[in-house]
Amino acid sequence: MNLTAFLEDAIENLGTEQDAERGFRDVSIRTSDGKTHTVRLSAIAPRFKERVQLRYMASEDPKDIVRAMLDPKFAKDDFLNSIIALDLVKLSNAAAGLLMGPEMLKQLLRQRLGLKGVS
Numbered sequence: 001m002n003l004t005a006f007l008e009d010a011i012e013n014l015g016t017e018q019d020a021e022r023g024f025r026d027v028s029i030r031t032s033d034g035k036t037h038t039v040r041l042s043a044i045a046p047r048f049k050e051r052v053q054l055r056y057m058a059s060e061d062p063k064d065i066v067r068a069m070l071d072p073k074f075a076k077d078d079f080l081n082s083i084i085a086l087d088l089v090k091l092s093n094a095a096a097g098l099l100m101g102p103e104m105l106k107q108l109l110r111q112r113l114g115l116k117g118v119s
Helices: 003-012 017-022 046-059 062-067 077-082 085-100 102-113
Strands: 024-030 036-042
Touching: 003 102, 017 024, 017 085, 017 102, 024 085, 036 085, 062 077, 062 085, 085 102
Parallel strands: none
Antiparallel strands: 024 036
16 A cells, blocks of 8 residues: 555545534544454534644644543543554544544645645
8 A cells, every 4th residue: 555545544534524413433442452442532512622622733642632532431541551553543533533523624634645635
């Protein structure tokens, strides 16, 4: 798989408008102990979106965007630190899709990366 195909695949896995309308998305992730977990990212109240976005932009730590959208039992540092790196990125990308709207995020990424599909 070339880099462009990899990026397109990653962008397509950001979620759907149906996820945003439903207000949640279930994501399968793996932890360093080899276990697989399905965690639910839930949309946050509109009044908190900007605060989460600003915190994430300031730190660039994927846990900042994810923590606000997870069930408290999964939002703890011990659990978040145990998620394998690739799956933490997948989880934070899905969270960003719910936060910004998946189609808007897909369009923004395609535009910034110079990929096809930009209207």
